[in-house]
Amino acid sequence: MDTFLPPCESTADPDGPPGISLQRRQDRDLADLWTATRGFFVLTLIIFAADLVILFSLRSPEKPKYLPNYLVSSAALVAACCIFLAEKSRRSDPDGAVPGKFPFTLSAEGWSTTAVFLAFLAFYAATGWLDPSPFNAHVLQAVQFLHGHIYLDAGDSIEQVTFEGHRYGIHPPLPAVLMMPFAAIWGTDVNQTIFSLIFGTINVALAWQLLGRLNISVNARIWFTIFYGVGTTLWFETINGGSWDVTETVAIGFTLAALSESFGQARPALVAFLAGLASLARYDMGPVFPVYVGLVYLRRRNWRELFWMIPGFAMAGIVFMGLNVVRYHYWFDIGEEMLAEGRPLFRLRYFFDDFYTLIFLPPGLDDKFPYIHPQGGGLALTLLSPAFVLALRPSFRNPTTALVGLGAIISMLTSLFFLWTGYLQVGTRHYIHAFPFLLILMAFGTGRQADQLTKIMISVSVVLVAFTVWHMRMWGFG
Amino acid sequence: MDSATLWNAAAGFFLIAIPLFAAKFEYSNWSRSGDPPNILAWYAAIFGLCGLPLSRIARGEAKNQRAGELPFYLSAEGWCTFAVFTAFLALYAVTAFHPGYDEQVRQAVAFLHGHTYIQVGTDAIEHAQIGPYSYALHPPMGPVLLMPFVAIWGYATNQALVSVLIGAVSMALAWRLLYRFDLSTNGRVWLTIFFGAGTTFWFETILGNTWSFPEVVAVLFTLAALNELFGQARPFWVGTFSALSCFARYDQALAAPVFLFLLWWRGRTIRELFWIIPPFIAVGIAFVGINEARFNSFFDQGVMLTGPKDAPAFGLRYLANNLYTVFFLPPKLANGFPYIRPSYAGQCLALTSPAFVLVFRANMRRMIPIMMLLAAAGASMPSLLCYANGFAQFGARHYVQVFPYLLVMMAIGMRRGIDQMSKILIVVSILLVSYGAWHYAMWNWT
Numbered sequence: 001m002d003t004f005l006p007p008c009e010s011t012a013d014p015d016g017p018p019g020i021s022l023q024r025r026q027d028r029d030l031a032d033l034w035t036a037t038r039g040f041f042v043l044t045l046i047i048f049a050a051d052l053v054i055l056f057s058l059r060s061p062e063k064p065k066y067l068p069n070y071l072v073s074s075a076a077l078v079a080a081c082c083i084f085l086a087e088k089s090r091r092s093d094p095d096g097a098v099p100g101k102f103p104f105t106l107s108a109e110g111w112s113t114t115a116v117f118l119a120f121l122a123f124y125a126a127t128g129w130l131d132p133s134p135f136n137a138h139v140l141q142a143v144q145f146l147h148g149h150i151y152l153d154a155g156d157s158i159e160q161v162t163f164e165g166h167r168y169g170i171h172p173p174l175p176a177v178l179m180m181p182f183a184a185i186w187g188t189d190v191n192q193t194i195f196s197l198i199f200g201t202i203n204v205a206l207a208w209q210l211l212g213r214l215n216i217s218v219n220a221r222i223w224f225t226i227f228y229g230v231g232t233t234l235w236f237e238t239i240n241g242g243s244w245d246v247t248e249t250v251a252i253g254f255t256l257a258a259l260s261e262s263f264g265q266a267r268p269a270l271v272a273f274l275a276g277l278a279s280l281a282r283y284d285m286g287p288v289f290p291v292y293v294g295l296v297y298l299r300r301r302n303w304r305e306l307f308w309m310i311p312g313f314a315m316a317g318i319v320f321m322g323l324n325v326v327r328y329h330y331w332f333d334i335g336e337e338m339l340a341e342g343r344p345l346f347r348l349r350y351f352f353d354d355f356y357t358l359i360f361l362p363p364g365l366d367d368k369f370p371y372i373h374p375q376g377g378g379l380a381l382t383l384l385s386p387a388f389v390l391a392l393r394p395s396f397r398n399p400t401t402a403l404v405g406l407g408a409i410i411s412m413l414t415s416l417f418f419l420w421t422g423y424l425q426v427g428t429r430h431y432i433h434a435f436p437f438l439l440i441l442m443a444f445g446t447g448r449q450a451d452q453l454t455k456i457m458i459s460v461s462v463v464l465v466a467f468t469v470w471h472m473r474m475w476g477f478g
Numbered sequence: 479m480d481s482a483t484l485w486n487a488a489a490g491f492f493l494i495a496i497p498l499f500a501a502k503f504e505y506s507n508w509s510r511s512g513d514p515p516n517i518l519a520w521y522a523a524i525f526g527l528c529g530l531p532l533s534r535i536a537r538g539e540a541k542n543q544r545a546g547e548l549p550f551y552l553s554a555e556g557w558c559t560f561a562v563f564t565a566f567l568a569l570y571a572v573t574a575f576h577p578g579y580d581e582q583v584r585q586a587v588a589f590l591h592g593h594t595y596i597q598v599g600t601d602a603i604e605h606a607q608i609g610p611y612s613y614a615l616h617p618p619m620g621p622v623l624l625m626p627f628v629a630i631w632g633y634a635t636n637q638a639l640v641s642v643l644i645g646a647v648s649m650a651l652a653w654r655l656l657y658r659f660d661l662s663t664n665g666r667v668w669l670t671i672f673f674g675a676g677t678t679f680w681f682e683t684i685l686g687n688t689w690s691f692p693e694v695v696a697v698l699f700t701l702a703a704l705n706e707l708f709g710q711a712r713p714f715w716v717g718t719f720s721a722l723s724c725f726a727r728y729d730q731a732l733a734a735p736v737f738l739f740l741l742w743w744r745g746r747t748i749r750e751l752f753w754i755i756p757p758f759i760a761v762g763i764a765f766v767g768i769n770e771a772r773f774n775s776f777f778d779q780g781v782m783l784t785g786p787k788d789a790p791a792f793g794l795r796y797l798a799n800n801l802y803t804v805f806f807l808p809p810k811l812a813n814g815f816p817y818i819r820p821s822y823a824g825q826c827l828a829l830t831s832p833a834f835v836l837v838f839r840a841n842m843r844r845m846i847p848i849m850m851l852l853a854a855a856g857a858s859m860p861s862l863l864c865y866a867n868g869f870a871q872f873g874a875r876h877y878v879q880v881f882p883y884l885l886v887m888m889a890i891g892m893r894r895g896i897d898q899m900s901k902i903l904i905v906v907s908i909l910l911v912s913y914g915a916w917h918y919a920m921w922n923w924t
Contacts, residue, residue, distance in 0.1 A: 352817035360808040360818065360829060371798035372806065382828060383806055389835055392899040445899070453891075456838040 032218035033108045034090050039222075040115030041079045041086065047122040048076035071125035071197065079118045086111040109212060117205040120229050124197050127469060128239025136192040137169045137243035141176035142183035150327050158243065161338040168327050170335035171243055173319070174280040175250045193241030200238025200249050204229040206256035207439060213263040214443045220450040223458055228439055231461035232385045233427025236469050244425075247281055248432045254278035255285060255436045258292060263440075266299035272312025279316045282433050283333065284414045286320075289313050291407035298400055336419075346417045357421040358412075358428050363468075364478045373478015374468045376424040384427045384464050387457035391438040393445025401444050408437035424477070426468055483663040484554040485537045490667075491561035492533065495526030495568035502572035515572060518642055522568035529564055533557045555657065562653040566674050567646035571639075573915055574684045579603065580637040581688035585614045585621035586628040594771045604688070606773075606783040613772045615780035618764070619699075619726035620691045641686025641694050648683075648694070649674045651701035652885065658708035659889040665896045668904055673885050676907030677831045678873030681915050689868075689875060692726050696879040699723035700730065704882055707737060711744045717754030721761040727879045728778070732856035734758070736849045743845055785865055792863045802826075803867040804858075804874050820914045822923045824871040830910050831873070833903035837884050839891025850887045854880040870923055872914040 051068040059066045067073070089105045106114065137158045144152060151166035152158065160167040169176075178199075182190045207228045211221045229235065234252070237245040258274035261267060275292045279285040293306055300306075321331045328334050337345055361380040364373045381388060391408070394401045415422070415430035422430040446454055471478065499519050506512040515523075532550055536557060539547070552560065581604070584596040595611035605612040614621075623644070627635045652673045656666045674680060679697060682690040703719035706712060716737050724731040741751055766776050773779040785791035807826040810819045827834055840847035861868070861876035868875040892900065 352811065356808075356811045356818060360811075362802075362806040362808045362826075365799065365802045365806075372802055380808070382832070383826075386828065386835070389832070389899070389903070392902045393897065395898055451839070452842060453836075453838045457835070 029218055030108055033112050034086075036218050036222055037086055037108065037112040037115045038083065040112070040119040041083045043119045044075050044079035044115075044122045047119070047126055048072055051122075051126040069125055069130050071130065071194070072122050075118045075122035075125065079115070079122070082111070082114060082118065086115070109209075112212075113205050113209055116208040116225060117201055120204040121198070121201040123230070124201055124235070124239050127235075127473070128193070128197055128241075129473075130191065130194060130197075132189075132191045133193050133196075133241045133243075135242040135244070136188075136190075137171055138175040138179055138195075138246055139183060139188060139190045139192050141169050141171070141173070142179035142190070143188050145173075145176060145180055146183055150323065159339065161335050163328055163338065168335060170333075170339055171247050172251075172281050172283055172333075173323055174254075174277060175246045177280075178250065192243075192246060193239075196238055196241030196246045196249055199246070199253055200234065203234065203238070203249060203253050203256060206253060206260060207436070210256055210260040210263065210436070210440070211443055213260060214440065215448060216443050216446055217448050217450075220443070220446050220448065220454070223450040223454060224439060224443055224446075227385075227387055227442075227458040227461060228435070231387055231458055231465055232432075232435055233379075233429070233465065233468075234432060234435065235465055236426045236472060237429065237432060239469070240426075244422075244429060248429060251278050251282035251285055251433045252436060254281060255433060259295075259436050259440060262292060262295040262299065266296050268296050268300070268305050268308040269312060271296055272309035273315065274312070276312045276316030278433070280319060283320075284411055285433055286316070287410050287414070288407050291403050291410065294403045294406075295400065298403070340419055343419055345419050346414070347419070348417065350417050350419055353421055354416045354418060354430075358416070358431060361428075366478070368478075370467075370471065373475075374426055374471055376477045378422055378425040378428050379468065381428050381431065384468065385461045386464075387442070387454070387461040388438050390445055390454060390457060391441035394441055398444075401441065404437050404440045404444070408434045408441065411437065426472060427465075481540075481554050484558050485533065487663050487667050488533050488554065488558040488561040489530060491558070491565040492526045492529040494565040495522045496530075498565075498568040498572050499523035499526070513576075516574060516639060518567055518571035518574075518639055522564055522571055525560075525564040526568065529557070529561060533561065559650050559653055562670060563646050563650035566649035567642070569675065570642040570645045570680070570683050573680075573919070574638050574642050574686070575919065577636045577638040577686070579688040580635075581605075581614050581616060582620040582624050582691050583628060583633060583635045583637050585616075585618065586624040586635070587633060589618075589621055590625055590628060594768055604784060606780045608773070608783075611772075613780060615784060616688060616692050617726055617728055617778070618768055619722055620695045622725075623695060637691060638684070638686030641683055641691055644694050644698050645674075645679070645683030648679075648698045648701055651698065651705055652882070655701055655705045655708065655882070655885070656889050658705070659886075659892075660894055661889055661892060662894045662896070665889075665892050665894060668896045668901065669885065669889055669892070672831075672833055672888075672904040672907060673881065676833055676904050676911055677878075677881055678875065678911060678914070679878055679881060680911055681872045681918070682875060682878055684915065685918075689871075693875060693878040696723050696727035696730055697882060699726060700733075700879060700882045703737060704886060707740055707744070708886075711741055711746060713741050713746055713750050713753040714757065716741060717757040720754075721757040723879075724758075725761045725765065727857075729857045729860045730879060732859060733853035733880075733883070736853040736856070740846070740849055743849075781864075789865065791865050792860065793865070794863065796863055796865050800862045800864065800867055800876075804862075804877060807874070816917070819921075820872050820917050820923075822871075823869045824867065824874050825914070827874055827877065830914065831907045832910075833900065833907040834884055834888075836891055836900055836903065837887040839893075840887040841891075844890075847887050847890055850883040850890075854883040854887075857883070872918060873911075 048068055051072050052066070055066040055068060089111060093105070135158065140152055140154045140158065144150065150168065152160050152169045153167045154160065159170050161170060179190060179195060182195065204225060208221065208225045211224050237248050254274050254277040258271050258278060261271045261274060271292050275285065275289060293309060296309065297306060324330055324333050357378055357380065359380050359382055361378050362383060363379055364375045365371060366373065396402050396405055411434040412431050418430065422428060499515060499522060502515045502519055506514045536550070536552065540554065581596070588594060588596045594613065596605065596614050598605050598612040604615055606615060624635060624637065624640055627640055649670065653666065653670050656669055661669070682693045686694070699719045699722040703716050703723060706715045706719060720734050720737045724734060738751060738754060741754065769775050769778050781791045803824055803826065805826050805828065807821065807824055808829060809825055810821045811817065812819050842848060857880045858877055864876070
């Protein structure tokens with residue numbers, strides 16, 4: 001039995017107001033969920049309208065275009081249709097289950113996830129740029145995979161290392177693998193930025209799903225989802241879509257999926273498979289495997305079932321080692337090591353630089369508007385997304401909380417001793433894959449309802465990240 | 479209030495003083511170059527050693543309903559307040575820095591000699607020069623408090639030690655203030671320790687120099703005013719303490735309307751509120767009198783005379799820099815040990831006392847938190863618009879005088895118990911501030 005889910009047979013509500021039964025609270029949550037769904041669909045339309053107004057007011061002879069880009073427009077169009085379909089679905093099945101009569105039916109949960117996806121797709125597409133990133137290592141790698149080899153041999157704009165006459169990319173392989181279907185159609189013309197944008201939007205929808213599996217109200221779920229999508233540097237990583245950003249975005253996606261499964265049905269094979277995929281997007285996620293084992297054990301309390309996790313983890317290991325043996329005739333990825341030109345990749349000495357980046361690194365200050373500017377070195381987590389402090393709220397005596405906290409720490413650990421701090425970056429790029437764990441801790445600590453402290457901290461984070469994204473769009477780094 | 483936990487807290491605070499003194503004593507013996515414990519540290523140790531058994535006896539007598547017969551009768555609350563004073567006297571005395579710039583001592587000497595100009599030594603820096611006379615730049619309340627000490631020791635008065643004494647009294651007042659709110663003893667202990675060791679109030683107290691002293695004095699009177707406001711709420715006393723606080727840091731005048739409003743909110747009639755006026759008039763007369771004598775002006779011209787020559791001393795143009803100081807200014811990263819060093823320019827509030835984030839727990843729909851926030855914002859405003867951000871400093875010195883308002887908000891938001899996040903944030907704050915104090919003691923600003 002999960003510690004954070006009330007027992008189904010009980011009618012008592014341990015977390016709700018006194019006198020309200022669990023059934024009544026579930027009814028209320030369902031009604032709130034439908035309201036939230038409608039809200040997110042309407043928000044998509046509002047974003048479209050706002051984008052239209054802004055582009056129209058900014059049009060000039062040099063830039064006559066004033067219609068929102070096709071992603072914003074598509075999201076708005078689909079949202080407009082979904083409002084009616086979701087309403088019809090709600091009326092035909094007020095309990096939120098799938099009745100089977102209506103052709104486009106989804107559960108309340110499904111509709112709300114769709115609504116979150118569309119709202120954030122419109123938002124990211126409206127605040128981002130759809131021009132292809134010049135740093136498209138994953139696209140080039142995907143094309144090379146399709147041609148049956150691993151080396152890149154691309155232009156100098158891409159970080160790569162030379163080994164035995166061939167040049168190899170240094171990023172983990174999963175993003176390139178995911179892009180292969182698109183590369184098969186469009187070759188090197190695949191727009192990596194759009195891939196990032198869509199994958200980042202899926203991340204927010206996955207975060208919404210994950211939060212739905214924790215015992216928090218719909219209102220708190222909305223606050224945390226907004227924080228995750230707009231109050232963290234994930235927003236910038238998603239719309240930037242460079243080689244380094246996509247690696248993070250993909251790693252987060254699979255981490256969220258793995259955690260969502262861990263707090264859902266907790267099928268060991270699937271959890272391990274998703275966690276394995278996450279580690280193939282960011283190697284730092286490999287050491288987190290034991291945390292997933294612990295989480296699944298806490299949910300299922302059955303040692304035997306845990307053996308089903310072995311294939312997923314083994315798959316990640318085999319792909320990782322196979323790829324490296326083919327490239328470097330060595331089990332481990334030595335790409336970064338070659339790039340470091342003799343300097344050790346990990347040292348205790350680097351801790352201070354990395355820790356400083358994570359906790360203390362400030363924005364720049366000068367006498368030019370807007371006076372405070374994001375710097376290429378990054379911006380400390382404490383100063384960009386202060387709402388993460390709420391991750392300290394839940395009791396770490398609870399084994400589930402302790403495991404999730406451990407997951408966050410382990411996933412950060414390698415970056416804390418790494419040669420490079422992550423620059424050029426907005427925020428602290430190297431620690432983004434720990435965000436899903438921190439998000440869960442925040443949700444655990446909230447006690448169903450988002451209180452005033454939560455709302456203020458999330459609002460401050462959103463303002464800080466919005467300022468940073470606005471600055472980057474207007475002037476780049478300060 | 480749970481009396482057993484209160485007695486335990488008192489014992490705990492008395493106990494803290496003893497190892498602190500012993501550690502300092504041993505360290506000075508061991509290092510040979512280190513200073514021996516100063517006189518206040520000895521007093522703290524004696525208070526601790528005597529207070530521990532005496533409070534134990536008083537506790538036993540209180541159980542038998544005979545406490546009133548004791549010659550050293552104090553309630554549990556009284557003993558605890560004294561224990562808090564002792565503990566922080568020990569902490570501040572054993573960590574106190576060497577006396578440095580002592581403008582307030584010079585001003586006190588001047589007052590005692592019947593004039594306002596000060597004698598400027600080679601190290602007194604910062605003063606307004608008008609003709610042959612040098613005038614101090616800081617408000618006069620600090621020197622007024624120093625006058626009895628200066629009457630005895632003259633220029634040899636150790637300003638830093640007086641600052642330590644005032645800091646310890648302030649901590650006793652902070653403890654008393656927290657009693658006014660619905661907090662458990664445990665919550666009170668955590669918040670008191672946070673205020674005394676998790677904020678730069680600690681650093682300012684043990685520094686006790688020209689720039690720190692006004693802050694420490696302002697905090698003392700602000701805490702006294704808040705104690706009265708949330709206690710008996712007598713307008714005359716609230717007015718007296720609040721006015722004296724303004725006389726220590728002029729920015730506090732912008733928080734005075736909040737005191738007036740809250741007195742009314744707490745049930746005082748308009749007629750009673752008039753009692754707040756005499757203290758403010760008295761302080762106002764002293765303020766104008768001193769300025770007339772020094773600058774032939776109603777207002778203190780010190781900052782204007784010594785500030786930037788081709789720009790105003792206060793202006794919106796300085797807001798970005800000051801906001802940056804309060805919210806973003808980090809320590810420095812260095813190549814040598816200990817790698818992360820406090821910056822000469824200061825550190826933002828979030829990176830010295832992150833536990834202040836707990837102020838947002840207080841319900842902002844309620845009047846008292848709103849008013850405390852207004853008081854904090856009002857008293858910060860002049861510093862936010864000032865040309866100087868407070869350097870050289872550890873933390874953000876110009877905002878220390880608003881910490882008591884934030885403490886009240888934290889207490890209101892705590893709702894009796896203290897949770898894990900609060901404890902972690904308080905511990906982190908203490909580590910950050912003690913790191914800053916240790917670094918300054920070892921390497922100064924380098």
